[in-house]
Amino acid sequence: MLTHLTLINFALADNLAIDIEQGFNVLTGETGAGKSLLLDALSACLGERTDTNYVRFGTDKADVTAVFSYQDGSPEAEWLKAHELDDESGEIHLRRVIFSTGRSKAWINGRPGSLSELKEIGRLLVQLYSQHSQQQLLEPPYPKHWIDRYSNFYTPAQQVRDAYSKWQKDIRQHQAAIDAQANRLQRIDTLQLQLEELEELIQVDYKEIEQEFDRLSHHEHIMQDCSYSLNALDESEQNIAQEMSSILRRLESHAGRSDQLSEIYNSLINAQSEIDDATANLRQFIDRQSFDPERMEELNSQLEVFHRLARKYRTQPDELKNQYTEWQQELEQLHQLEDPEALAEQVEASYQDYLNKAQHLDDIRREAAVPLAKQLTEQVKQLALPEARFEFKFEPLEQPSAEGFSFIQLLFTANKGIPAQPLAKVASGGELSRIALVMQVMNAEKTDAEVLVFDEIDVGISGGTAEIVGRLLAGLGKHVQILCITHQAQVAAQSDQHLLAKKRQSDPASSSILELEEDERIQELARMTGGIEINETTLQHARQLRQLKFQIA
Template sequence: MLTHLTLINFALADHLALDIEAGFHVLTGETGAGKSLLLDALSVCLGERTDSHMVRYGTDKADVTAIFSYAEHSAEAQWLATHELADESGEIHLRRVIFATGRSKAWINGRPSSLAELKDLGRLLVQLYSQHSQQQLLEPPYPKQWLDRYSNFAEPAQIVRDAYSAWQKAIRQHEHALHAQATRLQRIATLELQLEELEDTLQYNYAEIEQEFDRLSHHEHIMQDCAYGLNVLDEAEQNLTQELASVVRRFENHVGRSEQLSNIYTALVNAQSELEDATANLRQFIDRQSFAPERMEQLNQQLEIFHRLARKYRTQPDELHTEYATWQQELEQLQQLDDPETLAEQVKQTEQEFLALAEQLDQQRRDAAGPLAKLLTEQVKPLALPEAYFEFKFEPLEQPNAEGLSFIQLLFTANKGIPAQPLARVASGGELSRIALVMQVMNAEKTDAEVLVFDEIDVGISGGTAEIVGRLLSDLAQHVQILCITHQAQVAAQSDHHLLVQKQQSDPASSTIFALNEEQRIQELARMTGGVEINDTTLQHAKQLRQLKFQHTKIEKS
């Protein structure tokens, strides 16, 4: 879960450090106070895009750090181990620095990281739901995606997509085989001639031949330089080996008199050993060298063949091996096309495998759809929709696709005796917001992330409906940590922790976030319900809202 967040020169925050506990947190405040400050900072740490506007005015960079705790065998623990980013603290430190130029840098547990890594890890840590999520309900793929996610069908759905890809690939291969039949024999003959022409030549290594030819071409110069080097090293009257040995003997007398002289002596002894090895190797090299004109001529002929073939096939001599392997692979593929019926059989087989898996997934979805629609109906009814009814409709596709055999719609009616129709056609804006909220909460119950963020998802609801939403989130917070921006006092009253965002009109302006005690919570709830004027009535109402929270908690525990 999220345990700490530090914001330095981030947007309206000057220097803000916030410890965050387990449970259900709400963030409230006046319009324009900067309620999204904390969530924006968290998103930055999770790899979302940034720009220079996130840097506090008058400063050159913003610095944001988020700290998470995690379980030993969790998905994020495995991710850290795989990327060698785990540390002894048992925590995850995500840091992002944004510069006024718009650039940014990121770290995971102190090591520089890419934004892709931040996002990858962030998906395991935090799940975000926004007030715009209700628009997803109007998108045709959403009912199927929601059904699959809630029913844990992600793996079989991916297997079906893979099987569909294999089927389509077999179709393309078969079509390509049929198209290639006309020119196949001619191409095979051409490839066989090319491979035969290169086969003998490619028994030799071009780089080795070229190096040996170059050495023989410069044989006389090499031997002159080697003889000169051997003379200077060991054969001259005053050679380096003797001179260095004399120096070593002189320094040996002073080893115990100075640590620095001792180090120098050791270095000289090592140099003496290296010099002796080099001299011995040079003698050995000279003894083994001989000039063979016939060998040089042989190498020259081989190089000419390499260069001729390279010119012919418009490549470099050292690339002929690669060309040979490519032609060989193409020839093998063309030879497999001798019988297009074999590929036709493969198309039929992969189609049958796909259809079998797709039919199995389709039946799993149909079996899960009824109970899920019933559960959704039960969850939505308390939100001022007493006659709500949902059902999933499966329409067979004209042509199966990677997503399965059926187009899945979510049907809805809010009125008794009225047949259910597609949700996008009959639901009002207020109904959509409530339905989206319940579906998000139901999805959140299935997520692996331990931190759920709800950004003003309660827009469009109020009164008793908002209270029920608060209870839903409160119950969900028994299993995960929740951060929620809200304008609804009924939702805020159900939280375990209340964070207030306030803007201070300093120069420049700044925002701060601090936790409220119970008395301060009553004052804030009264402001949210009664506006600017806080009186006994609004205070009493705020206390009643908190009392409902305590009663609900007591019932849950019992």
């Protein structure tokens, strides 16, 4: 769970440290007080995009750290272990530094990390639901995705997508075989002629014969220079070998008198050995050389063939061997290319596999849809919609798709005796916000993340409805940690921890987030229900809201 947040020079926060408790936590405050600070800082630590507006005015960087606790064997523990980032503290420290230049740096448990790594671990730790989530309800894929998520149909849904992809790939291969069939035999003949033309030539290494031809072409010059070198090294009256021996005799008697002279003497000994080896190799090289005009003519002929074919096939002479290999591979592929009839059988097999998987997915979705619609109906009825009713409508698609056989619509009616219609056509804004809230809470019950963040998702509700929403979130907070930004006193009253965002008009302005004690909570709840002027009536109402929490608990 999230245990601590530290914000340094982050937006309106100069130096802010917040401890977050287990259970249901709310954050309230007047508009503009800085409620978004906490969520923006948390999002930055989870690898979301940032900009220079997060850097406090007059400073060069913002620094935020989020600390989470975790249990052994949890998904985040396994992730840390796989990335060699686990330690004995049982904590995860996610840190992000944002510079005024626009750059940013990230650390995970003190080690530099990438934004993609922050996002990976972040998805395991936190699930965010925003006030704009109700718009997702109006997107056509949402009902299907919601059923899959709530019912944990990810695996069969992915199997359908994979089967569909395989089927489409086989269709493309079949069509390619049909298209290629007409030109296939002609291309095979062409490749075979080209390979026959190169077959004998590629047995010869172009670079080797080029080097041998160059050596024979310069035979006389090479022999003259080699003879001169051998004479200088070992055969003239004052040759290098004799001079080296003389030098070594002179230095030998003094080598023991100086470490430096000893090192020089040893180096010259090694040099003499290298010269002796080189001289012997040079003599051997000269003895083995002979000029063969017939061999030179043979090499010249081979080189001419290399250059002629290189020009013909528009490549370099030393690339002809690679060209031969490519043609050989293409020819093998053409020979191995199955005929369209065989590929048609493969298309049919992959199609049947797709049909089986898609039918199974459609069946389990339909089976899950009925009780899920009933559960959604019962939950929404509590939010001042006593006649609400939901249905999932499955419409066959004109063409099978990677998502299955059916287009799934969520139908809704808020009135008794009125048939359910597509949600986007009949639901008002207030109804949409309440439906979105319930669907998000139901999804949250199934998430693996241990921290759920709700950003003003109770917009558009009030009174008794808000009180029920508070109870829903409080009940959910018994299983996971919840952080909720709210303007509703009825929601805030149900929380386990109440945080208050306050702005100070210093120079420059700054915001802080405070944990409220019970008396302070009553004052804040009274402000939320009664406005600027707080009197005994609003205070009494605030106390009653708090008492409801303890009565329910």
